[in-house]
Amino acid sequence: MTIRIAMWSGPRNISTAMMRSWENRPDCDVVDEPFYAFYLQQTQSPHPYFDEVIQAQSSNYDTVATQLSQGPVNAKIQYQKHMTHHMLANVDLSWTKNIRHCFLIREPSEIVNSYTQSRGVCSAEDIGIIRQSQLFDEISQVTGQNIPVINSNDVLQHADRLIPKLCDALQVEFSANMLSWPSGRRCSDGVWAKHWYHSVEASTGFATVAKKTFTLNSAQQRVVDQVMPYYTHLKAHSISL
Template identity: 65%
Template structure:
């Protein structure tokens, strides 16, 4: 029987590196953003690779759910990389009951800066931070689980500690293979990899943590201010680093 793990993140986090980490386990297969096609069809949001994604992925919500919950998996673990903004308001989340869950968060200012650099502009609804907090509450209520939350900066500071704690919370063994992986693309990558995955394809592990200076304009600061309370709510729930490493 396969244990299916859903990781809920917003864009411009370390979500693809995290997917690489899990895929490098010998006992795990991964699924890359399975609701992207559904999201694009419903919103008509002008994303890179729009037509390719609609041609590649099912845009039928229930069909995707069936694939995620009932399709046979050859490995003991299946890791599902989900974007929170893909889960539109009002979608049926009852399918999440029999999965295990984790939430990956990131400082909103960093997200807004990175998203704007990639897309030219950034709105609150584009980065899924508000929706992430909503999904945490909804999925917790549906599943009754004590769902682990991790912050990308904490992962970069000490990936071994955070990932081992996540595995413990999910009641699965930690695998040292999660800390490093070979360079290059993967067959499991979504068709959008050609736009988004250039950096991760060059990576062999999580990048070292480092503060990067950047300046946000007024519109970007307004987005940060709008989503900050939702991030802070989630940050209070996160797995904490040992005190000496938290600063």
């Protein structure tokens, strides 16, 4: 029986590196942001490669949810990389019941700074932290799971300790293959990879990155202040080292 794992993250949060980690297991297939087309179709948000995403994926929520929860998988484990802002308010989450969930968080100021550099603008809705907190509570209620939360900075600094703990929390055997991977693009990457995945394509593991000094403008700081209580709620559930 296939083990289905859903990782819930916002953008600019090593989510693709985490997908690389799981994909490098010999027993795991990955799914990259399966609700992206649904999100774009519903919101008409002007994202890079908008038309290509719509053409590449089903934009029907129920179709995608059924595929993720019941569709065939050619591996022991299926790892699903999800963006929390793709899950619009009031969507049916019953499909998540028999999936093992985990949440990936990052300090909001770092996300806002990185996102703004990539797209030029950044709102609280863009980075999905508020929705991430809501989904954590909602999925916890649907599944009854004690959902593990991991902090991206902890992963980058202590992957050799944190990834095994995550596997343990998800009740899957740890594989040392998860700590490194070959550089380059993958056929499993979404069509948006050409815009977003430059850094991860050059990566070969969870390399520690020197902390950058940056200053947020007033608009960016307002976003940080808006989402901070929700980030704090999630952080309280994070796996400790």
